[in-house]
Amino acid sequence: MGSNVNGDKATSTSNANGSATVDKGVDFANYFCTYAFLYHQKEMLSDRVRMDAYFNSVFNNKHHFFGKTVLDVGTGSGILALWSAQAGAKKVYAVEATKMAEHARQLVISNNLQDVVQVIEGSIEDITLPEKVDVIISEWMGYFLLRESMFDSVICARDRWLKPTGVMYPSHARMWLAPIRSEVGDQKTIDYEGCMDDWRNFVTETKSCYGVDMSVLTKPFSEEQRKYFLQNSLWNNLDPEQVVGTATILKEIDCLTVTVDDIIKVKANVSSAITKEDTWLCGFGGWFDVHFNGRMENPAECKVELTTAPSINDGTHWGQQVFLLQPPVCVNKGDEILVNFSMSRSEQNHRLMNVDLGYEIKVPSGKMLPPVKNKFYIE
Amino acid sequence: MGSNVNGDKATSTSNANGSATVDKGVDFANYFCTYAFLYHQKEMLSDRVRMDAYFNSVFNNKHHFFGKTVLDVGTGSGILALWSAQAGAKKVYAVEATKMAEHARQLVISNNLQDVVQVIEGSIEDITLPEKVDVIISEWMGYFLLRESMFDSVICARDRWLKPTGVMYPSHARMWLAPIRSEVGDQKTIDYEGCMDDWRNFVTETKSCYGVDMSVLTKPFSEEQRKYFLQNSLWNNLDPEQVVGTATILKEIDCLTVTVDDIIKVKANVSSAITKEDTWLCGFGGWFDVHFNGRMENPAECKVELTTAPSINDGTHWGQQVFLLQPPVCVNKGDEILVNFSMSRSEQNHRLMNVDLGYEIKVPSGKMLPPVKNKFYIE
Numbered sequence A, B: 001m002g003s004n005v006n007g008d009k010a011t012s013t014s015n016a017n018g019s020a021t022v023d024k025g026v027d028f029a030n031y032f033c034t035y036a037f038l039y040h041q042k043e044m045l046s047d048r049v050r051m052d053a054y055f056n057s058v059f060n061n062k063h064h065f066f067g068k069t070v071l072d073v074g075t076g077s078g079i080l081a082l083w084s085a086q087a088g089a090k091k092v093y094a095v096e097a098t099k100m101a102e103h104a105r106q107l108v109i110s111n112n113l114q115d116v117v118q119v120i121e122g123s124i125e126d127i128t129l130p131e132k133v134d135v136i137i138s139e140w141m142g143y144f145l146l147r148e149s150m151f152d153s154v155i156c157a158r159d160r161w162l163k164p165t166g167v168m169y170p171s172h173a174r175m176w177l178a179p180i181r182s183e184v185g186d187q188k189t190i191d192y193e194g195c196m197d198d199w200r201n202f203v204t205e206t207k208s209c210y211g212v213d214m215s216v217l218t219k220p221f222s223e224e225q226r227k228y229f230l231q232n233s234l235w236n237n238l239d240p241e242q243v244v245g246t247a248t249i250l251k252e253i254d255c256l257t258v259t260v261d262d263i264i265k266v267k268a269n270v271s272s273a274i275t276k277e278d279t280w281l282c283g284f285g286g287w288f289d290v291h292f293n294g295r296m297e298n299p300a301e302c303k304v305e306l307t308t309a310p311s312i313n314d315g316t317h318w319g320q321q322v323f324l325l326q327p328p329v330c331v332n333k334g335d336e337i338l339v340n341f342s343m344s345r346s347e348q349n350h351r352l353m354n355v356d357l358g359y360e361i362k363v364p365s366g367k368m369l370p371p372v373k374n375k376f377y378i379e
Helices: A024-030 A032-036 A038-045 A048-059 A079-086 A100-110 A151-161 A184-210 A215-231 A260-264 B024-030 B032-036 B038-045 B048-059 B079-086 B100-110 B151-161 B184-210 B215-231 B260-264
Strands: A012-014 A020-022 A069-073 A091-096 A117-121 A133-137 A162-169 A172-180 A234-236 A248-254 A265-273 A279-295 A298-307 A320-331 A336-345 A353-362 A372-378 B012-014 B020-022 B069-073 B091-096 B117-121 B133-137 B162-169 B172-180 B234-236 B248-254 B266-273 B279-295 B298-307 B320-331 B336-345 B353-362 B372-378
Touching: A024 B024, A032 A038, A038 A100, A038 B184, A038 B215, A048 A079, A048 A162, A048 A279, A048 A298, A048 B184, A069 A079, A069 A151, A079 A091, A079 A100, A079 A117, A079 A133, A091 A100, A100 A117, A100 B215, A133 A151, A151 A162, A151 A260, A162 A279, A172 A265, A172 A336, A184 A215, A184 A279, A184 A320, A184 B038, A184 B048, A215 A372, A215 B038, A215 B100, A248 A260, A248 A265, A260 A265, A320 A353, A320 A372, B032 B038, B038 B100, B048 B079, B048 B162, B048 B279, B048 B298, B069 B079, B069 B151, B079 B091, B079 B100, B079 B117, B079 B133, B091 B100, B100 B117, B133 B151, B151 B162, B151 B260, B162 B279, B172 B266, B172 B336, B184 B215, B184 B279, B184 B320, B215 B372, B248 B260, B248 B266, B320 B353, B320 B372
Parallel strands: A069 A091, A069 A133, A091 A117, A133 A162, B069 B091, B069 B133, B091 B117, B133 B162
Antiparallel strands: A012 A020, A172 A248, A172 A279, A234 A320, A265 A336, A279 A298, A279 A320, A336 A353, A353 A372, B012 B020, B172 B248, B172 B279, B234 B320, B266 B336, B279 B298, B279 B320, B336 B353, B353 B372
16 A cells, blocks of 8 residues: 555535534544644634734724624634724633633733633533624635635534624625636646556556556546546636626625525526627636725724735635636637536535536627536535 | 635544544545545556555465455455456455446446445445455555555454465565755645735735734644645655655555554654665655465465555555655765664544654764754655
């Protein structure tokens, strides 16, 4: 044998409404463990766009925190809990499922906020608080917003622990999609084909040297490799110049009212107008933004936005998720791309996503080009 | 958040004798999953040294297979089962825990051996065979032989299903250790120090920009990074020239009689003589060999050895595991390295290993240099 023990699938079984019954042990093995590393915490804490957005949302809206009770869901190293306390919170409950909780405790003490911040190690679904809170703050966003499905835990926290008058930080979230051009797809295709050539040599050699005919596995191998090279979405920090058409909103979320059923499946029919002359449609880029607006009866004095849209100077560690089309399609200014988008959770791992992305191109004459369907995986 | 969902720890709790109670779901998520990929099977099937050894052991010892019943433990794509059938086995049970079993079935049929080979999907601990077998064949070896702890399943299979007169393929295994020189350690130290400089800047910036003092985490961060850069053993394909002293045997295993208790902990005090003039002891290289000797009452006609020792032309996908010492120590021909070696299973994941490696250098005058202790992780 001889392999890296490197899990890439958890086991979670989907029930009727598509939500998952999760094996806690598997979930810890495959998901939470990542957040138990300080190195990973440091990466997130070094994301200036992320840090500035949360920092400004807290310190420019102290009226939401001063003298208030706050719950930080998935506090990690504890930064949001510490800021909430520094902004004048009366009490902050900082809940963290991993051993990172111990480091958060150290930070709380060394920053002399132990009278305000209480770190609780446990998952939000299991723990109990002594009171309801005025504010729930959390940095729960995964790639393309919903990967990791951590928002489920924030919703659970909100329904259990937020006062009827409470405020969510962030308060709103949106998923975006835009047509893009990219050279990456061509290279991925070359890599895929090289891998298949290699396989065919392997089949020939295994037959001649070892007397076993492997050719029956060529089809499943090509499917496995096609998924790996061409159907997995890619992390990418797109240059805004690569966006060749209007960006459209796939999903809008009000964090105060959304339910798990609302986010288990994201379906949207959207349309994007190509804005560049004579260009190539190489795929679609997906990203998100979140907003800190408070709530209608208790709005933020200073509204803050955190966007992960393509940017030259303000890229984030989330980047964008890119769904590549092979081969690219020649498009022109004025063409309209009608997109049929559907995202659901992987049956093997509820924190990973399957995406069905179909599109049709409507040229200015009104003529429709034949529709194309693609399946992608966000892993 | 925004991270790769990438498990690197399973949860298994050690009981009194150090053997593990394993969470099956976690084990599948973190371990078996790797073997469900054809790409990984292809890597193993492309390892010529591995393939030739098993191929020759079967076809040069047909008397062990002709008209006999065979059990292949962890058949993967089924190659060993197919060879056993081609060598004349009457019946072959090919047991595989992962979905790879489906591909093995396809291979069996496309190679027209469905009357002899029966593929059974399940873990060997759970499944039942209709009869005891004459031969158990398995490729169970992990990095440095015992990583992955798959041999536990072979022992279980042997105790449940091998006839008293049965033969094990392979029949014997040995773990080796030798002093080596390597430049890798210096680079790892530079990387580690760069990472710590980066951390110190991060602490300064987080304090000045965001008002939080992270310095209390400097120690745990340095421990995390020291483990990552300097205490994890490295996969390496060593040049025989890098071996600067005699290789010594840490452990000898008779696959017919060994018990799980015998391999849960590997302890050895060994001694190695430096064989090169004026050189550096930069660490130790660990590897293994296995032998196909049949059994005393029913020996192999053609004994075959599969070694993963450092080699220029006959490297394997197992390579060697390298344990680096920092800083390297100047040694000389005639110096004797007394090694105190101990390897046990990780408490978080019974398929990963913790290694305590202490050593003393005895110079020709008889003088002993102060002993050094090191802790390593095989992950």
